[in-house]
Amino acid sequence: MRKYSNLKASVAPMVLGLAMVSTPAFAQDQEAAETAESVIVVTGSRISNPNLELSSPVGVVTSEELELRQTNTAEQFLRELPSAIPSTGSAVNNGNGGSSFVNLRGIGSQRNLVLLDGRRFVPADTTGRVDLNSIPLAVIERTDVLTGGATTTYGADAISGVVNFITKRDFAGVEINLSEQITEEGDGNVFRADMTIGANFDDGRGNVVLSVGYQDQDAVYQGDRSFGENNISSYTGDAGGSSNAIPAVIVGPIPGGFGQIAPDGQTVLSGVFDRPFNFNPFNIFQTPFERFNIFSSARYEINENVEVYSQAAFSKQTVSTIIAPGGSFFNNYDINLNNPTIPDGIANQFCAGLGLTAAQCTAGRNTQFGPTLADGSANPDFVNINTQVRRRSIEAGTRDSIYTSTLFNMVVGARGAITDNISYDVSGTYGESERIQTQTGFFRRSRLDDALYVLPDGTCISGNDGCAPINLFGLEGDLGSQAAIDYVSGLTQQVITKTSIATVNASVTGDLGFGISETPIQFAVGGEYRSFTASRVSDDASKTPGAVVGAGGAAPDIFGSYDVYDAFGEVSIPVFEGESFAESLTVDLGARYSDYSTAGTEFTWKAGGSWEVIPGLTFRGNYQRSSRAPNIGELFAPVSTGLSNLGSDPCAGPTAPTGNLLAACLLQVPAGSTGAAAIQAGTLLQPAAGQINITTGGNPNLGTETAKTWTVGTAFQPDAIPGFALTVDYFNIKVTGAVSSPTVGDAVDACFLAPSATNPACGPTFISRNPATGGLDGDPSTTRGLILQQSNLGRIATDGIDLSMRYNTDLSDMISLSLSFDGTWTNKNTFQATATGLDRDCVGFYSVNCGSPQSEFAFSQRTSMTFDEDYTLSLRWRYLSALQYEPAVNNAEIAAALADPAGCPDALGADPGGCVVNPEFTTIPAEHYFDLSFQWDVSENVLFTLTAQNLLNNKPKLVGSDIGSTSYNSGNVYPSSYDALGRRYGASVKFTF
Template identity: 25%
Template structure:
C-alpha cells in the first residue's frame, strides 16, 4: 500500500499541474542536476557532488571510463577493471566502480539519468554490477558523482551514491578522433577511434547525434612483468604460491567406492610427489606447478559501439526524444592448464600396472591424485558481451508545469566460450580405467587428448524494462521564493539468466569457474520531492520514495538536505537520508556453484601444525543463493561546505558517514572457523583418530550478515592563476580520508578494515594545468596510501603507498585540428609489493600496466 503522504502529494501535484500558474517565471535558467528531480539555477546543491566535464576527462589521459573512475579518490575496495579479471573470474571483460568501498552493487550507475541493465555475469559469483565498459568514453559529455545516499531520489543500489554518465546528445558538427598507445614494458598497447556527428534540421525542430567508437587493447600476461612472472614469490619476500597440482603429479592411496566416490587414506599415508618431479618443483608432499606466467593480467579486448540520439520539437509545449545505443565487446582470457585436486583415481588392478606401463607408488592400493592436465594445453576463454539500450519519451509543458514520460529497454547479453584446455571428467576417468590415459606419464596419445577435451559454453542475459514519469513545477510562493515540487513514478521489470552448458551443470567439467542463476522481479515506486526556500540564504530539499518489490515487499526511504549560504562566497550543506539495496537476482537465485577460495583449516591446524592446514589453501566451496534474503538498509549523513576565499581560490570540506545494516554477503572463513566440525557445513575425509579428516567440501550461501560502518572526509582545493605573458594556470587537490571502516558480524564481533587489506586510509589526486597561446598541458599525480597486507592469508607486512604521474600536452594552433601527446604512469612505477599475492601485487587496488605513452589526433568542423 502506498503511504498516505505520498498519495496526497501525487494528488496535489496533478491538481496544480492542470491549474494555470500565476507566478512569475524565474529570471535565471534552470538546469538539470543529478541528485534532484527539480531543476536548479546552479550545480552546487545540498548534496556533495563532483562533476567531470569532457575537458576534465581529456586532461586525465584515461583510456576508458573504468580507468577514469578507478582513479577517483572516493573509489574504493570493490572497484575493478578488465585488468583485474582472469581465467578463474566469472565476469571477464567487465568493469565497475565502488564508491566509498561499499561495493560495486551499492553504487548506482545511471546513463542520462536512467538505469542500465546489470551485467548478466556477476563479478566473482556474487556482485551484480553495471558494466561501464559498455559506455564509450568518446560519447561522454560529463559525469556527475553524487557522494551521499540517494535512494529517496533514485531507489535501490544508491547506498554509496550515484554516478550519472551524461552523453553528448546535443553535439553539433563533425568530429573524428584517433588514438594510439604503447607500453614501455612487454604486452599491452591500445588503439582507439571515434566519430561524432550532430546536426539540426533546417526548421530547428529536430536534432540528431550519431557517435561511433572503436577500442582495441592487446593482452598483457603476468609473464610480461618481472615481479609477476612466477607464482613463487619467496625470492621477493613473499610465499611460494605455486599450485599443489602439477605435472608430474602427487599421489596418495585411496578407497574408491562403487559409485566412484574417492576417500584418501589420510590416516595412514601422506601425499607423495611423482618420482619424476623435478627437484625445483618438489616442495613438501607435492609436485608444484607455476601457473602465473600463463595467466592473463590484462585481456585482449575489442570494443565497437554505435549511439544515436534524436529529438523532435512538435511545438513549444511538446517534444519527443529517443536514445539508441549498442556496444559489442570481445575479450580473450588465458589461464593455466586444468588442475585436479583428488577428483580422479587409479584402481589397484588398472591395466597400466598389470602391463608394466606404470608403476604403482603404493603397490596394491587404489590411488587418487593431484595432477595438472597440461596435455590438453592451457585454458583459454573468449568472452563476448553485447549491450543495447533504447529510451523513447515525451517531454512537455502543462500550464507552467514540466512533465516527462519515458519507456526504457536495456539488455546485456554475455557469451563465454571455453576454447581450449577444458577436460570432460567422465571421459578422462574412463580413459584412466581402460589404460589409454596414463596419469603417471607426461606424454599421452593425441587421439585420447581429443576425446577428453571439450569446449564449454555459458550464456547470460539481463534485461531491464522501465516506464517512468514525473511532473515538476512551482507549488506556491514563500517570502524567500517559490517552493518547487516534483512527483513521479517508475515501474520496472528485471530479468536475469546465467546458464552454463549441460556438462557443467552435471558437474562433468573441472578446472573452470561458472555460475548458474535465474530470476525475475517487478518493482513499482512513487516519489515526491520538495525544494523549500526557508530563508533567502537557506534552502531545504525534502524527498521520499516508496518502493514495492514482487520478491521481498516494501520499503520507504526519506531524505532531508539543507543548503545554507550565510555569505556570497560561503556555502554550507548537510544531508541525511535512508537508502537500500535490494538483493540482486543472482544472490536470490544462484544455483549450486563451485568456487575455490584460499582458506585456513583452523580446526585441524592446532592439532597438526601442518602447512596444508595452517596456511590459506584452495578449498572446494559449494555456494548457492538464498531466496529469503532481505534488502540491505543504510543511513548516511554528510556535513560540509565550500568557501570561495577569492574569485580564484576555493576550498571544500565534507564529512561523510554511512551505516549499513543487513549486509548481504558470505564469510566462508568465519563459517569454517566456527563450524569446522559440523558435517552439514564441512564435509571431511573419514578419520579414525581425534584429528578431523581433511576438508573435501564446504557448503555456504548468501545471508544478511551483520553490518558495516564507514566515515571519513573529502577535501578539495581549486586555484586559478592568470598571468601576463606566462599563460593561465589551474591547480587542484582532491583527498579522501577514510577514518573508520568497520564490519560487524551477526554475533557482534568486529573487523576494523580502515588501513587494512585493500582499504587504504588515504587516496588523493593533485593536478596542474597550464595553457599559453595554442598550447595546453596537464599533469596529474595519483596517490594510494599504504595499507596492511592480507593478514587472513598470513601477511605480516604493509603494502607501500603507490604513486603515479600522468602528463599530456596538446597543440590547437592548426585550424580544426587538435594534437595530443601524453603518458600515464610516465615514470613507469611498479605496483607496491604484496607478500600474499601470487602475482606480487594487489591486483584489485594497483595497476601493473606501467608507463603507457599515447598520441591522439582530433579533427572537428
C-alpha cells in the same frame, strides 16, 4: 584556437555540487542564435532549477579530463576515484566474468547505481549491475558522481551513491578521435577510434547525433614482468604455486600418504612436495578486450509544449581471460593397477599403500583384463586404486574463457511545459543484454575417468568412441597422444546470461508560484515502474558440480524476475534570501514509496539543507534513510560450490592436530574415511594454490537492506581569491540487515578460535571437508568446503571526509595555471556478517577477507599550464596511503604457530609448512603515481595529445600469491590497485569539422 578550460569553466559546479548546466557541445563554431537553450540536469535530485544548491556533494569528471588521461573505458577512471576502490576491471583475470563495475565507498558494487542521462541502463548480469565497458565515452560530456545515499531519488541500488554519465546535447558537426597506447615493454597495445556526427535542423528545433566506436586491447602476461614471472608463496617467501604440478603430486594410497613423482618419473618421493607448478607466466595482468559500439540520440520540438526525444545504445564486446593450463587437480580418480601408464616403481608403491602382498601386486599388475574377464565373470586379480594424481596438463594449453556481450538500450520520451513554471517529462526505457561465456582447454571429468581406466593393450575399459589413455604419471611432454588430449579437453563449455530492463517514468517539476522567501518553492513529483528479468543457462557439464575439472565450481541455471512500483516527491524550500545572517537558506525534503514484487513495500526519505552564510561560504548537510532490495542473483541463484582463498588450514600438517583441535577437524569429515586418517596422521596438505571450496547461493527469503546515510560539509569560494574554491564534506553510511555471507576468516575463526567437537560452527553444517584427503579443496561434488549462507544479518559502516580544491589564474597574458585536488580520508569501513562475527575493518588492510584493498587516504592532484591558448602541459599526481596485512589474521596465525611450535617452528613464517605470512609481505608502502600529458591545438580542427602514464615506472609491492583473494591478489601483487603494466605511452588526435 581551443583554450584549455575544463577546470576553469566548471570550477564552481564541480566543487559546490550545484545544479549542473550541460552546455551545448559543438564540433565547430556556430552563431549564438543557433544554439539551443541549455537544459538543467541535476544528479541527486529530480528538481530542475538553475539556482538549486544541492545538500549532497556531487563530483564531476569532465570529458576534457578524460581526454588528458586518454581514458578508453569508464572503469579505468572510476576505479581511481579517491571515493572508490577498484572493482572488477581489466586487471582482474581469474575472477573476471566479462564485465567491469564500480565500487563507490568500498561497500560493494551492487550498492551503487550507474545511470545514463539520469536513467537506468540495462544491467549486465543477475546482480543488476551495469557493465562499464558498454558506456560510450565518445559522447559523454561529463560524469557526475554523487557519493551518498540516493535511493529516494533513483530507487534501490543507490545506497553508496550514483554514477551518472551525461551525454553531449545538441552536438553539431563531425568529430573523429584516433588513439594508440603501448607499454614501455612493447606490449599491452590499445587502439581506439571513434566518430561522432551530429546536426541541428528546422532552425534548431531538432537535433540528431550518431556515434560509432571501436577499441582493441592486447593482453599483458604476468610472465612478462619481473615481479610476476615466478609465483611466490606469501607464507614462505619461496617459490610457490600449485600442487597440481608436473611431475604429478600423488595423494594416497602410498607410504607416507603423499609425495611428488621423482624427476626420473619412475617413483614417488614419499612425503615430499618441493616442485610446485609456477602458473604465473600463463596468467595476465591486462585482459584482451575488443569493443564495437553505436550510440544515437534525437530530439524534436513539436511546439513550445511538446518535445519528443529518443536515445539508443548498442554494444558488442569481447573480454578474454586466460589462466594457466588445467589438469586433474584435486579430485580422486579410480585407476587400475594394470594401467600401462603407471611406471612399475609407482605401481609397487601403490601396492604397499594398499597393503597388498607381493603376489597380489604381481597378479594385479599383470592381468590383461579389466574388472571382468572375457566370459563376463569378475576378475579376481583386478586392483582398483582410488587416488589423487595432481598433474598439470601443459600439453593441452591454457584454459581460456571468452565472454561475448551484446546489448542494446532504448529510450523514448516527451517533455515540455504545462504552464510557465511547471513542466513534465514522460519516458520509457527498454534494454536487453546477452553474455555468452565459452570455455576451452578444460578437462571433462567423465572423459578423464574413461582415459584413466585403460587395459595393458591401451584400450579404454569403457569402450567409448575416441577414448585413448591419458598419462598423468608422465613427465613434461608425455601426457599422452594428441588423440587422448583431445578426448579429455577438446570439448567446450558454454554459459549464457541474459537480462532485460523495462521502465516507465513520469514526473512533473516546477515551482508553486509562491514561497517563504522571494524564490518560490520548487517541487518534483512522479511515479516509476521498473521490471527486471535475468537468467543464466548453462550446458549440462557447466551446471554439474565437478563435471568440468578446474573450472572453479558449477554454474547452475538461474531464472528470476521482479518488478517495482514507485511514487516519489521532492521539494526545495528557500527559507531566507539576502538576510544579514543568511545570503540564502534552503531546505530539501524528499520521499519515495516502493512496492517490490519480491521484497514488499519500502519507504525512504531524505532531509537536507544548504546555508550560504555570506557570499561564497556555504554550509550543507543531508540525511537519508535509504534501502536496497535484494537483486535476482541474491534471491534466486542456486546453492553451489565454487572457490575462495585460504593460505593456512588449521587442520593441516606437518604435525597431526591433537585434543580439541583434532576433535573439531574430525567432525568435519566422515568418520573412518581416508580423509580422517590423513588428518590424524598429519599428512594433510595445505590448500592447493591457496584455494579452497566454498558453498554459497541465493536466498529467496532475503529482505531489503536499510541504510542511514548523512553528509555535512562546507563550500568556500571567496571573492577575495578569484578562481579558488574549496569543499570539505564528512560522510557516514550505516547499513543494517545487509545482504551478505560470512567471510572465509569469519567461518574459520568461528570454529578454530574455540575448536571442539561441541562447537556448532565446527560441524559439517558449516565446514565440510574432502572425504578422501581431509582438505577443504577437491571435487566440488563431494567437498563443499566452507558453507557461507547468505542472510540479512550483515552490518556495514563507513565514514570519512572528502576534500576538494580548485585554483585557476592567469600568470600572464600568455600563461594560465589550473590546480585541482580531490582526496578522501576513510576513517573506517567495517563489515560484520553476523551478530557474533568479527566486526572487521578493512580500511588500510589487505587479506583474504578484505577483497580489493582500500587505502585510508587517497588523492588525485592535477597541475596544468596553458601557453598561448594552444599548448597545455599537465601533470597528474595520484597518492595511495600505506597498507598492512590484516592484524586480526596475522595475530591469529602467530598465536597458532606459537601454540604448536612442532607444526610451525618459526613463528615469523620461514617454516615450509607456511603457518605465518612472511613479514616482508605484511606491508605495502604509500604509493605515488605521476602521469604527464601534453596537448597541442594544431589548428581550429586538430587537437593532438601525448601522454606518459606512470611516468616514474613504479613497480607494485610484492606480497606473494596467496595473501588475498584470487581476483585481486594476482601475479604476487594487487594489479587492480597498483599499476602492474609499468610506464605507458599514448598518442591521440581529434579532428573536428
